[in-house]
Amino acid sequence: MIEHVGDDAAMYALGALDDAQRDACDLHASACPACAALLGQACDDVTAMVEADGVPAAPLRAKTLPRAGLGAFWPALAAVILVALLPASLLYRQNASVTAQLAQEDAMVSRLASSDHRTAKFGPMPGGHSARVMYGPTGSWYVVMVKGTRKPMQVAWMHDGEKTMLGTTRSLGEVAMLYLPQSHRMEKLALMDGNEVVAEANLAY
Amino acid sequence: MADGDGNRDLATAFAARERWAFEEAYRQFAGLLYAAAYNVLGEAEDARDAVHDALARVWRSPGAYTPARGALKSFLTVCVRNEAITRARSQNRRTRLAVRLAAEPVEYDELRIGDPIESDRLRIALAALPEEIRRPLELAYYDQMTHVEIARALDAPLGTIKSRIANGLRRLGAAMRHA
Numbered sequence: 001m002i003e004h005v006g007d008d009a010a011m012y013a014l015g016a017l018d019d020a021q022r023d024a025c026d027l028h029a030s031a032c033p034a035c036a037a038l039l040g041q042a043c044d045d046v047t048a049m050v051e052a053d054g055v056p057a058a059p060l061r062a063k064t065l066p067r068a069g070l071g072a073f074w075p076a077l078a079a080v081i082l083v084a085l086l087p088a089s090l091l092y093r094q095n096a097s098v099t100a101q102l103a104q105e106d107a108m109v110s111r112l113a114s115s116d117h118r119t120a121k122f123g124p125m126p127g128g129h130s131a132r133v134m135y136g137p138t139g140s141w142y143v144v145m146v147k148g149t150r151k152p153m154q155v156a157w158m159h160d161g162e163k164t165m166l167g168t169t170r171s172l173g174e175v176a177m178l179y180l181p182q183s184h185r186m187e188k189l190a191l192m193d194g195n196e197v198v199a200e201a202n203l204a205y
Numbered sequence: 206m207a208d209g210d211g212n213r214d215l216a217t218a219f220a221a222r223e224r225w226a227f228e229e230a231y232r233q234f235a236g237l238l239y240a241a242a243y244n245v246l247g248e249a250e251d252a253r254d255a256v257h258d259a260l261a262r263v264w265r266s267p268g269a270y271t272p273a274r275g276a277l278k279s280f281l282t283v284c285v286r287n288e289a290i291t292r293a294r295s296q297n298r299r300t301r302l303a304v305r306l307a308a309e310p311v312e313y314d315e316l317r318i319g320d321p322i323e324s325d326r327l328r329i330a331l332a333a334l335p336e337e338i339r340r341p342l343e344l345a346y347y348d349q350m351t352h353v354e355i356a357r358a359l360d361a362p363l364g365t366i367k368s369r370i371a372n373g374l375r376r377l378g379a380a381m382r383h384a
Contacts, residue, residue, distance in 0.1 A: 010371035013283050014345040015245075015290035016352040022287065026269070033273050040275020042371075045378025047279040049346060050241045050286065052327035052381055 004028070005035040013042035108143055108179040115141075122191055122199035131191055133201050139185030144169060144178040146191065152176065158188040158200065216277040220270055227264055234278050238285045245289035245349060252289065259288035290349045330380040338373040341366050 029036040122131040129148035150171040156163040169176035191198045218226035242252035344350045356366040
């Protein structure tokens, strides 16, 4: 059993401990009322911070509550969590060509973080999916992001009654994206599933 | 943050794993728990899942909560926040960052319409702390860094960082309660 919790109570409540250290605190507190109280006080302090930090208005969606006897909720959620936690780097490491892909993704993130950009939504998407395009103010670069589906989709430039294919989105876990690091001004983009236009976005400059 | 009699009954029943207590705790604290997760993850669906996962973990672990651990609300809030932090550390940071950066500001604003006066209270209370105490506390709360990472980032001994965070959290908690 570890020593008394001491200052680790604050680390515990703030989430600054790793899982093993947290478990050790829990184990110790289960047999030490003084440390249990210390942890309780630290949790009160952090809860006061959370309450004062602004509570989002979005309500929790009605969802099956977990049951002590377990139900269908858990296998499904566990599967989702498992997929979500699989590090992309492990999946990709086997492929030598992935290094360049990861570098491009880093470049994309860096560009989104550091560059002024505009956003346009793709029109109503089927199946509750959503998509948008972020682009440079002069149309010199584009990031297309599709949420809610991992299925690759083609991105096309719509102009003069024609479609010019620009590329295909690639799944990055919860979203699929396409990054066009160098391009030109385009007023209308389309997301395509095969030959079918699924949604369009009008870009303002 | 003392609980009233009603919440003491709820805490006792929750510790005894009575089903109604779980449902009542969820009903009472869902908004706060969602806020705790959302403020870490910044994404609604992830936040909802973190709440459900944390609550289920507590419910499935006999003895995880006892009234000796203090207010049930605070215990659950920290459980959810820790779950959210674990998720945030584990998930693909590249994708997460891209999603956040690409999110339209209006969505963020719609979600964070908490009482601005309350938010100001936290900022004011933090600002009142000395720099050497405030900074590690901010890194732990806002950036979800571990105490080891904070010590490294601030180039200070681990024991010093722990002591400053603990000191800062006590002072901040007291300030929030007496504001």
